[in-house]
Every structure is written in C-alpha cells, then in structure tokens.
Amino acid sequence: MQEDSIESAIVNVPPQPRITQTKEGAVTVATPNDQHQLSHQKGSRLRATKAAVILTGSILVGLAIWQVASQLVGSTLMSSPSQVVRWASSYGLSNIMANAEASWRRVLVGFLAGSAAAIPTGLLMGWYRPIRTAFDPWIQFFRNVPALALIPLMILLLGIGETPKYVVIAIAAFLPTTVAVLQGVMDVDRNLINAAKVLGAKQRQIFRLVVIPSASPVILVGSRLALGSCWGTVVAAELISSKSGLGYMSSEGQLYFNVPEIYLSIILIGVSGLLMDRAMYLLQQHLTKWQERR
Amino acid sequence: MKPPANITFEAVTKVFATGARVQTCFADLSLTCEAGAITTIVGASGCGKTTFLNLAAGLIAPDAGTVRFSGTPITGPHPERGVIFQNYALFPWLTVAENVGFGLRIGGKKTQERAASVERLLNLVGLEHVANALPKELSGGMKQRCALARALATAPRALLMDEPFGALDAITRARLQEELLRILDQQPTTILFITHDIDEAVFLSNRVLVMRPYPEQIVMDVEVPYDRNRTSDIRTDREFARIKKELWQAL
Ligand SMILES: Nc1ncnc2c1ncn2[C@@H]1O[C@H](COP(=O)(O)OP(=O)(O)O)[C@@H](O)[C@H]1O
Ligand SMILES: [Mg+2]
Numbered sequence: 001m002q003e004d005s006i007e008s009a010i011v012n013v014p015p016q017p018r019i020t021q022t023k024e025g026a027v028t029v030a031t032p033n034d035q036h037q038l039s040h041q042k043g044s045r046l047r048a049t050k051a052a053v054i055l056t057g058s059i060l061v062g063l064a065i066w067q068v069a070s071q072l073v074g075s076t077l078m079s080s081p082s083q084v085v086r087w088a089s090s091y092g093l094s095n096i097m098a099n100a101e102a103s104w105r106r107v108l109v110g111f112l113a114g115s116a117a118a119i120p121t122g123l124l125m126g127w128y129r130p131i132r133t134a135f136d137p138w139i140q141f142f143r144n145v146p147a148l149a150l151i152p153l154m155i156l157l158l159g160i161g162e163t164p165k166y167v168v169i170a171i172a173a174f175l176p177t178t179v180a181v182l183q184g185v186m187d188v189d190r191n192l193i194n195a196a197k198v199l200g201a202k203q204r205q206i207f208r209l210v211v212i213p214s215a216s217p218v219i220l221v222g223s224r225l226a227l228g229s230c231w232g233t234v235v236a237a238e239l240i241s242s243k244s245g246l247g248y249m250s251s252e253g254q255l256y257f258n259v260p261e262i263y264l265s266i267i268l269i270g271v272s273g274l275l276m277d278r279a280m281y282l283l284q285q286h287l288t289k290w291q292e293r294r
Numbered sequence: 295m296k297p298p299a300n301i302t303f304e305a306v307t308k309v310f311a312t313g314a315r316v317q318t319c320f321a322d323l324s325l326t327c328e329a330g331a332i333t334t335i336v337g338a339s340g341c342g343k344t345t346f347l348n349l350a351a352g353l354i355a356p357d358a359g360t361v362r363f364s365g366t367p368i369t370g371p372h373p374e375r376g377v378i379f380q381n382y383a384l385f386p387w388l389t390v391a392e393n394v395g396f397g398l399r400i401g402g403k404k405t406q407e408r409a410a411s412v413e414r415l416l417n418l419v420g421l422e423h424v425a426n427a428l429p430k431e432l433s434g435g436m437k438q439r440c441a442l443a444r445a446l447a448t449a450p451r452a453l454l455m456d457e458p459f460g461a462l463d464a465i466t467r468a469r470l471q472e473e474l475l476r477i478l479d480q481q482p483t484t485i486l487f488i489t490h491d492i493d494e495a496v497f498l499s500n501r502v503l504v505m506r507p508y509p510e511q512i513v514m515d516v517e518v519p520y521d522r523n524r525t526s527d528i529r530t531d532r533e534f535a536r537i538k539k540e541l542w543q544a545l
Contacts, residue, residue: 189383191379191381191383192383192385194351194353194371194377194379194383195377195379195383195384195385196396196400197353197370197371198351198352198353198371198372198373198375198376198377198445199373199376199396199397199400199444199445199448200371200372200373200397200400200401200448201400205400209385209396209399209400210385213385213387214387216387289428290386290387290388290428290429290430291386291430292386292430
C-alpha cells in the first residue's frame with residue numbers, strides 16, 4: 001500500500017546516530033528511535049521511584065504527626081498510632097480478620113446480587129422505550145432514598161440475620177448501576193448500530209455485539225460508584241445492627257469506651273474501601289483498553 | 295460471487311418532519327445506478343446526499359415510491375449492499391482483523407472459517423501488518439481501508455460510500471482513490487459514491503450527478519469518458535478539466 005509505505009518509511013528512516021548530553025551530564029550515543037524509547041523508559045521509571053518515595057514519606061510523616069499530636073493533647077479520646085497497634089495485637093489478628101471478612105463478604109454478596117439485577121434492568125430500560133417509561137419514576141424515586149434509610153424497615157421485615165444486610169447492600173448497588181447501564185445503552189453511537197445493521201446484524205446480535213461492548217465503559221464507571229456506595233452502606237448497617245464486621249468494631253469500641261478499637265476500625269474501613277476501589281479501577285482500565293484516552 | 299446489480303429509484307419522495315416543520319428532501323426522484331459502474335453524487339452539504347444513500351442502504355424508507363436493488367424492492371439493510379461511513383464507524387473494541395471479520399461472524403462463520411477471508415482482505419487493502427491493532431492506533435487512511443475491507447468481506451453486490459475520504463488529507467485521499475479503483479478491479483461491485491469534492495468525483499466515476507437541495511434535486515448528469523484503468527495522470531488532462539469546470543458551473 002502506498003500510503004503505508006510512506007508512513008513506514010517515515011518511521012524507518014535510516015537511524016542517524018546522535019550524540020547527546022543528558023541533564024545529569026552523561027554523554028550517550030543513540031539512534032533517534034532508541035534514544036526516544038530509552039529516555040522515555042528511564043523517565044517513567046524515575047518518576048515511579050520518586051512517587052513511591054513521596055508516598056512512603058507522606059504516610060510516615062502523617063503517622064508521626066498523629067503520634068506527636070496525641071501525646072500533646074494527651075486525651076483518652078485521641079489514641080496514638082502505637083496505642084492502636086498495641087491494642088490490635090492484644091485483640092488478635094484472627095479476630096480482626098474475622099470482622100474484616102464479615103464486612104467484605106456482605107459487600108461482595110450484596111454488590112454482585114445488586115449488579116446482577118441491575119445489568120438486565122438497565123439494558124432493557126435502555127433498549128425498550130415502554131420499559132424505560134414504566135421503570136424510570138421508580139428508579140428516580142429510590143435513587144433519592146439512601147439505601148441506609150431502608151435498614152430499619154428491612155430489619156423489621158427480614159429479621160436481624162445476614163439477609164437484611166445483603167438486601168440493603170444489593171439495593172445500594174442496584175440503583176447507581178442501573179442508571180449507568182441505562183445511560184450507556186442510550187449513548188451508543190447510532191453509526192455503530194447502523195454499521196452492524198448493514199453487515200446483516202439482527203436485533204439480538206446488535207445488542208450483544210455492539211450495545212453491550214459500547215456501553216461497558218459507562219457501566220464500569222457505574223459499578224465503581226456502586227461499590228463505593230455498598231461499602232458505605234455496609235459500615236452503617238453494621239453500626240446499627242450487627243455482631244460482626246468493621247462497623248461493629250467501631251460501635252463496640254464506643255459501647256465499652258475502647259477508643260483504640262474505634263481508631264483501628266476507622267483505619268481498616270478506609271484501607272478496605274481503598275483496596276476495593278483500586279481493584280475496580282484496575283479492572284475498568286483493563287476492560288476498556290480499546291477506548292481512546294485523552 | 296454474485297455479479298454487481300443496479301440500484302433504481304422510482305419516483306421516490308422523502309420528507310422530514312421536525313416538530314411543526316415539514317421539509318421535503320426529495321419528491322418524485324427517479325434515477326438508476328448502473329450495475330458495475332461508479333455513480334457519484336456531488337453536492338453541497340445539506341442537499342440530501344446522505345439521505346439518498348441511506349435510502350439505498352435500506353437504513354431509512356421512502357415516504358412514496360420504491361427503491362429497488364436488482365429489481366427487488368429494498369425493505370431494510372442487507373449485507374449484499376455494503377456501506378462505508380464518513381466517520382469510519384469501526385467497532386473500537388475490536389481489532390482490525392475482528393472488524394474485518396464482523397460481517398462474516400454475523401453470517402454465522404466460525405473464527406477458523408473466517409481467518410482465510412480476513413487475511414485475503416487485509417492483504418487487499420494493505421493492512422496485514424496491523425491485523426491485531428485496535429482502531430485507535432490507526433491513521434485516518436488506515437481506518438478507512440479497514441472499513442472498506444469490512445464492507446467487502448460479505449462480498450457485496452453494491453457498495454455505498456458516503457464521503458468516505460472527506461476527513462483525509464489531500465495526499466492520502468488521492469492515494470486511496472487510486473487504491474479503490476484497483477481493489478474494485480479485484481472485487482467488482484456497483485458503487486454509489488457520495489462526495490463534495492469535484493476532483494474526486496471526476497477521477498473515480500463513470501457518471502457524475504450534481505445534486506442541489508429540493509426542489510432542484512439532480513441538476514446535471516455527466517458521463518466520464520475514461521476507462522477503469524485510469525491513473526492520476528488523467529487529473530491533468532484537458533478533458534478532465536473541462537468536466538470539472540462544467541460541474542462547478544452546475545454547483
Ligand atoms: N433524521 C432527520 N430528521 C430531520 N431532518 C433531516 C434528517 N436527516 C436529514 N435531514 C435534513 O435533510 C437534509 C439533507 O440532509 P443530508 O442527507 O444529511 O444532507 P447531506 O448528506 O447532503 O449533507 C438536511 O437539510 C437535513 O437537515
Ligand atoms: Mg452527508
């Protein structure tokens with residue numbers, strides 16, 4: 001192909017050796033291509049190392065300030081990091097893990113159940129106007145009722161076991177995910193649908209091969225928001241009624257005036273939420289590699 | 295492979311109603327795109343070129359009259375009438391090879407069955423070296439080649455091209471025009487080509503129609519005397535210049 005032979009000719013110009021002096025003063029000899037790649041690699045590695053150093057420093061400085069501040073204040077209400085660590089080791093890793101596990105399990109079960117219901121609902125709402133018209137007022141209404149507000153009712157309806165927690169968390173996942181799926185389907189580029197049609201695609205094939213992949217980036221953004229909302233909901237549900245979980249640790253700490261336990265639960269809640277969000281973010285990046293990014 | 299077939303517009307009327315405003319796009323328009331020929335429509339934007347092509351594609355239906363393909367009324371899109379869109383409309387989540395194989399996949403061909411056809415088409419349009427690249431990694435010219443290969447995969451008897459090279463730079467556009475003629479030699483089809491570039495229209499076509507907004511519709515119909523083995527040399531011909539001038543006056 002002529003155009004491409006030109007394009008590749010530009011890339012494949014006979015490499016001209018070039019002698020350069022880097023900022024650090026080292027003299028390097030490299031072909032333009034090599035040099036470009038090398039400095040690019042070196043640059044990004046350097047940047048990563050720098051970021052890691054700053055990050056570690058930031059965490060250490062933060063902990064130090066906390067430690068000093070708690071000693072200065074000297075209040076029983078402000079545990080120091082060392083007190084928290086001491087209390088955590090006396091409480092035992094297995095107990096801590098059991099609570100963390102309880103919260104994670106509730107979130108994952110509720111999130112998966114809620115998403116499993118939301119994806120078909122959003123797809124159908126996006127694809128069929130009558131379904132959208134019928135469901136939309138309900139989705140809009142419940143979107144404005146925080147899932148937390150349903151906890152008391154769910155406890156009355158479903159008892160104090162795990163079921164009401166799963167249900168509330170599933171609702172917390174269902175609403176943002178449904179809205180995202182709906183948005184994703186409605187935003188599908190008409191041109192792509194037409195491109196599939198003229199290649200012979202029927203409704204089902206268009207739906208499976210065009211609508212779903214095209215909507216997936218928006219759906220994944222919605223899932224990430226939903227997971228955040230689930231995490232907030234589980235902690236609150238555990239504060240209100242539970243005998244396990246990270247939220248429960250916090251309320252137990254309050255009940256027995258065990259201040260380090262409250263601090264520990266706050267840290268674990270933050271770290272858990274962060275890990276979930278990062279995992280979701282990485283999944284999102286992986287699944288939407290094909291997208292043009294600015 | 296089925297032979298190319300003609301596209302016939304018989305007293306076609308198309309109106310658009312936007313709110314209270316009713317706008318006639320065509321009324322009682324009759325026209326035939328000959329089988330195996332390249333018929334080009336030139337016109338300023340908004341004169342109805344895309345609407346005309348969408349009627350032939352079966353993506354929209356006429357309000358009156360009939361559009362026929364090979365004598366049979368068109369009722370909807372069909373892979374025997376391939377379409378090339380101005381903005382490429384490649385599936386961004388599929389690789390070049392997967393995009394090219396899309397129509398065959400829709401037609402029920404398994405991955406292995408598709409492989410040979412896809413490879414042949416990638417070679418035909420010169421994209422074999424980027425078979426596994428994603429559309430976002432391609433230049434505009436390469437994207438349009440990919441779209442062309444995708445449309446050719448289902449062995450269409452007609453190819454409808456809506457300003458396919460409109461977004462490309464002049465050099466790439468000229469190359470792709472020559473390339474298109476060479477590819478059509480290998481896989482003959484009826485072409486309905488839409489453009490707003492007069493040079494492109496004359497270079498590619500057997501026949502050029504000048505379209506103006508309703509009520510004028512088709513204001514000129516010119517036969518281009520060159521055969522299919524034309525090269526860019528004709529662009530500097532006296533005759534070429536004469537036809538271009540004639541078309542300019544009609545626009
Ligand atoms: N779906 C539509 N609804 C309303 N008006 C339309 C629609 N499609 C096209 N038109 C109108 O029809 C006319 C011709 O449009 P189009 O065929 O896209 O022109 P061209 O491709 O020549 O630029 C324009 O005035 C446009 O506003
Ligand atoms: Mg147009």
